Amino acid sequence: MTEEPLKSNLRFWTDRPLAFKGLVVIALPLAILLSALFSLYLASSAEAEAEDDVRRAFAIQRDTYQVHALLAEAAAGVRGFVLTREERFLEPYKRAETDLPATMNRLDIAIEDEVVRGHFEYLQEVVATKRDGLSSTVALAGAPNTISEISLENALLDNRQSLDAVRMAVEEVQRTEAIVLERRQILVDNVRTGFLGLTAVSAVIGLLGSIAGVYLFSTGIVRRVSRLEENAGKLARGERLRELPEESDEIGRLAKRLTRASALLRAREEDLRASEERFRLVIERVRDYGIFTLDKDGVVTSWNLGAKRIKGWSADEILNQHFSRFYPEETRDFLPAQMLERARAEGAAEDEGWRVRKDGTRFWANVVITALRDEEGELQGFAKVTRDMSERRRSEEALRLAREEAVAANRAKTQFLSRTSHELRTPLNAILGFGQLLEISEEEFESHHREAIGQIAKAGRHLLSLINDLLDISSIEAGATDVEIEPVPVAVFLQDLYALAAPIVASAGLRFDLDIPTEDCSVLADRRRATQVVLNLIGNAAKYNTSGCSVRLGAALWDDTVAFIVEDDGPGIAPADVPRLFTAFDRLGQQDRAKIEGTGLGLALSKSLAESMDGGLTYEAANKGARFCFTVRKSAAGAGAPNNAAGEATA
Structure with missing residues (x-):
């Protein structure tokens, strides 16, 4: 091939899209590989089939030998039974009767060769004859003594002859199957030899296909990508890019775009320099924050106007000085190093504490030190921002x-x-x-x-x-409340409260209802203080229920707490007054009603007493009236799963 047609073909290949080139480069060796794998699969399947035939031949020989062995053992056992009339000699006979059908069935399935099957069919006949003879002999031997010894001897002689027939049939099956086995082993060896040859041919073809793919890949992609990589390195160094030939595939278009990107990056670098200069000027003129940079050892490398205003040093006085000069003597030896170490490890470190100005006065500062790292993660220095927080401190x-x-x-x-x-x-x-x-x-x-x-x-x-x-x-406020916590049975406690409060409710002309939970449990409380809390709630319900007709006392059992509930059907409490319920001396406007006495201390005192027993006192609006819940913890014997039925019945 002359030089011109060669260049034309190469240019044709170069101008093809990368998808087409990739398809060719990948499909060529892949097709060869798939063809080789398919051939190997066929060879492997043939070898596996031949090996299965060999294993089946071995199984046939083993099973035919087992048929003869079972019948021989059975004949010996029958002979012993005839001579001794002892049942133990029949064990081989019984085992043969059990195992022979399964063994003959396996042989019937495994034998495929027509010649061997003909011998096997004869074997089936003599085995059936032998089994019948053994069965007849056993029957004769087990019959009454009227059977003559001559009959038994004839039966034994017939059995021996039928066993010889079985032996010869087995030998014939094994001989013909051995011939088949030899042919199959030769076939396996031939298949294995062909398999090795096919593997070698496939390897050579695959190697040639890979070489062809690598050549096409190298001529169409690799060398041109190397040139692009060279241009990318020059772009990173800011150098002029190498001119590449005009080509119409993706790599050629990428080369053109890389050239345009080079010009664009140079323009952006100029803009970035201008932006950095403007940012530097802004930082230098910030007055409320001291912003400056440190090198990796903590030496000041830049200084803005805010730092000068807060700390007092000018840039000429503090540049190239260690930033520990800003710390008082009691922390100067350890805190600056700790701050830098934290910034290195965590990326930033923040601290508030005393700092020192140039004139020696102290001020309370908030300081943030941030680690500055390059694109590779290498530490370049630190940025430090200081804010004067003295006014907030005061x-x-x-x-x-x-x-x-x-x-x-x-x-x-x-x-x-x-x-x-x-x-x-x-x-x-x-x-x-x-x-x-x-x-x-x-x-x-x-x-x-x-x-x-x-x-x-x-x-x-x-x-x-x-x-x-x-x-x-x-x-309570002085922390001197006498509280004696003890287990208090809920049912007994409710009954005692009902007896104590019944006159109070009756004097108000109201009906007094009592709901006692069905579950028996106890609470941990000071009995006297708990009684004081609930009686105060019942007294309030009776006192302020001017429009209803009843007061209810009950209890709800929860997971680990019990709530004693006092509920009335009166006017309730206005939502605006609820936040003031437990405020001492605040009667929520009831002081203007002369008929209702009170000090405004009852609910505040009850809430404090409930909290002193590790409990609580809460209010919630009922459908009509008010509901107060005094909660205390169950005792260890009473804690357990919630009693939903009791809780719903008394809530």
């Missing part, structure tokens, strides 16, 4: 002092309430004592005097209740 300190003052004031208030309540009890006890003496002798007084005595006693008891509530609240 605000936080003022807030902390105010909080401490509030806590101290609350503690003083608690102490004042406690001391005042104790001081008021002494004269109040005297007033109540003299009032009780007057009540004893009230028959001696006029009716208006008796009414005055009753008012004195009523006011004294009300004041005593207020003082007791104040003492309880002050004790």
